[in-house]
Amino acid sequence: MSTAQAQREHVETILHSLDHPDGGEDAVIERSWRRCIDRYGLDPTAPSPPRYVPDRTLREHQDQADALIQVARAGVEQLYRQVTPLDYVVLLTDARGIAVQFLGASSAQYEHQRTGLYLGADWSEEHAGTCAVGTCIQERVPLTCHHSDHFSAHHIRLTCTAAPVFDPDGQLLAVLDISAYRSPESKASQTFALQVVKHYARMIEDAYFLQRYSGYHIVCLDRSREFVQINRRYLIAIEEDGTLLAANTAGRKLLRHHDLPLAGPGEARPFRAWNIQDLLDAEINEVLDIQRYSDDGVRAFRTHRHRELHFATLLEPKRRRAPSGQPRPGDSSLAPLEALADDDPAMRDTLTRAARLRNEPINLLVVGETGTGKERMARALHDSSRRRDQPFVAINCAAMPESLIESELFGYEPGSFTGANSKGMKGLIAQADGGTLFLDEIGDMPLQLQTRLLRVLAEQEVLPIGASRPVKVDLRVVAATHRDLRTLIDAGRFREDLFYRLNGASLRLPPLRERADQGYLIRRLFEDLQAERGESQSRLRGDAMSALLAYPWPGNIRELHNALRYALATCEGDEVVVGDLPEECISSHLAHPAARPAETPDGPIAGHSAVARPQDPLHEALRRHRWNISAVARELGLSRPTIYRRMKRLGITPPHQQDAL
Numbered sequence: 158m159s160t161a162q163a164q165r166e167h168v169e170t171i172l173h174s175l176d177h178p179d180g181g182e183d184a185v186i187e188r189s190w191r192r193c194i195d196r197y198g199l200d201p202t203a204p205s206p207p208r209y210v211p212d213r214t215l216r217e218h219q220d221q222a223d224a225l226i227q228v229a230r231a232g233v234e235q236l237y238r239q240v241t242p243l244d245y246v247v248l249l250t251d252a253r254g255i256a257v258q259f260l261g262a263s264s265a266q267y268e269h270q271r272t273g274l275y276l277g278a279d280w281s282e283e284h285a286g287t288c289a290v291g292t293c294i295q296e297r298v299p300l301t302c303h304h305s306d307h308f309s310a311h312h313i314r315l316t317c318t319a320a321p322v323f324d325p326d327g328q329l330l331a332v333l334d335i336s337a338y339r340s341p342e343s344k345a346s347q348t349f350a351l352q353v354v355k356h357y358a359r360m361i362e363d364a365y366f367l368q369r370y371s372g373y374h375i376v377c378l379d380r381s382r383e384f385v386q387i388n389r390r391y392l393i394a395i396e397e398d399g400t401l402l403a404a405n406t407a408g409r410k411l412l413r414h415h416d417l418p419l420a421g422p423g424e425a426r427p428f429r430a431w432n433i434q435d436l437l438d439a440e441i442n443e444v445l446d447i448q449r450y451s452d453d454g455v456r457a458f459r460t461h462r463h464r465e466l467h468f469a470t471l472l473e474p475k476r477r478r479a480p481s482g483q484p485r486p487g488d489s490s491l492a493p494l495e496a497l498a499d500d501d502p503a504m505r506d507t508l509t510r511a512a513r514l515r516n517e518p519i520n521l522l523v524v525g526e527t528g529t530g531k532e533r534m535a536r537a538l539h540d541s542s543r544r545r546d547q548p549f550v551a552i553n554c555a556a557m558p559e560s561l562i563e564s565e566l567f568g569y570e571p572g573s574f575t576g577a578n579s580k581g582m583k584g585l586i587a588q589a590d591g592g593t594l595f596l597d598e599i600g601d602m603p604l605q606l607q608t609r610l611l612r613v614l615a616e617q618e619v620l621p622i623g624a625s626r627p628v629k630v631d632l633r634v635v636a637a638t639h640r641d642l643r644t645l646i647d648a649g650r651f652r653e654d655l656f657y658r659l660n661g662a663s664l665r666l667p668p669l670r671e672r673a674d675q676g677y678l679i680r681r682l683f684e685d686l687q688a689e690r691g692e693s694q695s696r697l698r699g700d701a702m703s704a705l706l707a708y709p710w711p712g713n714i715r716e717l718h719n720a721l722r723y724a725l726a727t728c729e730g731d732e733v734v735v736g737d738l739p740e741e742c743i744s745s746h747l748a749h750p751a752a753r754p755a756e757t758p759d760g761p762i763a764g765h766s767a768v769a770r771p772q773d774p775l776h777e778a779l780r781r782h783r784w785n786i787s788a789v790a791r792e793l794g795l796s797r798p799t800i801y802r803r804m805k806r807l808g809i810t811p812p813h814q815q816d817a818l
């Protein structure tokens with residue numbers, strides 16, 4: 158049959174089946190065809206060239222799926238090795254159907270790209286019509302979309318089999334797909350493909366689950382004693398007291414079967430409402446001590462509800478906060494990165510990525526608001542990397558006068574321009590040879606220098622001003638910006654090709670106001686300042702700490718740093734108390750935490766004005782205590798002379814003295 162004839166027949170089949178739905182075994186496909194017509198308004202006869210997202214969008218999708226891609230890598234490669242002799246390619250898409258990982262024979266790259274079986278292709282049903290990935294996303298089930306199951310007549314030579322990968326909350330995370338251009342006519346020929354893809358999707362899902370809950374006890378259950386150690390069918394993560402935290406897909410089914418419905422999409426009951434003892438007829442100690450009380454690390458328990466026999470093993474928690482890029486236990490080289498944060502989830506994700514990337518031969522872009530610690534991150538990356546004994550050279554592209562940037566960066570030969578040093582100068586880029594070049598505020602680099610920098614990065618060599626021969630350099634570049642480089646690119650102020658060179662991967666730093674580990678940062682900054690002042694006696698009293706924690710910090714860690722520096726400089730003795738903090742922190746402490754003075758976005762901390770306003774905290778406290786200086790001193794933790802000094806500085810005169818003036 159000719160292709161045109163096959164396509165015509167295909168369209169007729171679709172239209173006929175929509176008029177006479179039989180709800181048979183291909184009900185999933187029929188539902189999808191109906192969506193294509195009714196919901197997306199697609200036409201099966203219309204040409205449907207593959208749709209690719211732009212490179213930068215692909216990179217965003219890959220960044221978002223990074224944790225999964227890393228975990229899935231070994232599984233995807235293993236699957237590819239199994240199916241490549243049968244001429245399949247392997248795709249991993251995110252939950253929106255964008256292919257974020259692809260493995261296929263490079264000799265057929267043109268065909269892959271033409272068909273859309275390639276990185277960056279959009280296989281959502283809305284765009285591609287009925288297809289394995291898109292329909293799997295809609296239906297949330299493994300399926301094969303074979304030949305004319307595809308909605309578009311242009312896809313009918315393909316056979317594609319996909320299975321969903323769910324995250325521990327039951328949300329769709331990704332879709333794993335294998336596809337081939339040639340296959341037997343019968344759909345039954347793909348039964349084995351379906352089993353294989355389901356198997357690998359489950360392996361990836363479980364690996365992701367184990368990694369995400371590696372800081373907790375994980376109970377592994379199976380109906381067979383022999384298999385529980387190797388199969389680990391049901392995985393349930395629990396707290397020390399048995400509270401249920403999460404379960405893999407099979408585990409969630411098991412719990413539902415025992416009338417313990419868990420919060421998944423659309424389910425109301427929160428996970429933490431249950432305890433492992435609601436499922437198993439066992440004391441929590443018996444579960445946590447499985448290893449101790451059995452020879453082979455396996456114990457049998459019955460379920461409460463159906464008295465079913467299950468065999469259990471237990472995975473012990475690993476250290477909770479270690480970035481997963483940690484190569485071997487006890488590796489102290491990660492300490493500089495580890496020190497940047499405590500238990501803030503966004504920072505932990507960034508640090509995990511940073512740990513993984515620290516020795517990769519790619520350039521990194523650190524993004525975040527002003528003062529969120531971008532330079533600190535660049536330094537920590539350097540100190541954690543194999544380049545740590547080589548130079549770290551930091552350049553602020555915004556602070557350097559434009560006329561100097563070129564010579565500072567690239568250096569110059571003796572006598573190459575008027576005013577130049579007669580001995581010539583080694584540029585900063587060459588000084589960073591072997592180490593890390595940190596380019597801060599890269600968005601402010603003039604366009605003409607961007608072109609030269611691009612050449613340095615592409616060729617790994619630098620041409621000093623006035624020199625005829627370039628000098629080889631071995632660089633790892635970490636660039637940072639608080640600007641949206643994409644907007645600058647669109648405005649023609651930043652070179653897109655340079656952006657891609659610099660953005661081998663990006664690391665995002667959250668603003669201070671969103672960080673959950675503010676207490677940790679305060680303690681660290683306080684210690685740093687003490688070290689800077691060469692002292693170690695001072696301590697931060699509880700009320701000062703509470704005031705700092707309650708203060709609604711904006712995005713900038715530098716403001717917090719300045720507040721502590723001010724407090725250490727003005728405190729009496731070796732204790733910083735709430736009254737030593739800048740006025741606005743005291744004010745916020747005394748009033749409601751939300752009553753925040755007007756912000757000065759990038760400037761220094763406001764509020765050190767020499768003239769007291771009636772709403773100034775000291776003024777307020779004095780009025781509240783009816784000008785009883787001892788009471789105010791007690792509340793602010795300051796001595797009476799300090800209160801008097803501050804009153805003088807702020808020009809505050811008690812009412813009873815005003816008459817005397």
Ligand SMILES: Nc1ncnc2c1ncn2[C@@H]1O[C@H](COP(=O)(O)OP(=O)(O)OP(=O)(O)O)[C@@H](O)[C@H]1O
Pocket residue numbers: 496497498525526527528529530531532533534597598637639678681682714715718
């Ligand atoms: N994780 C951290 N732990 C302790 N101090 C930090 C941390 N991150 C930043 N700081 C401190 O906050 C201040 C600002 O940090 P840094 O200069 O690295 O920020 P930045 O984002 O590069 O700033 P800018 O946008 O102005 O260039 C510095 O005083 C730094 O020491």
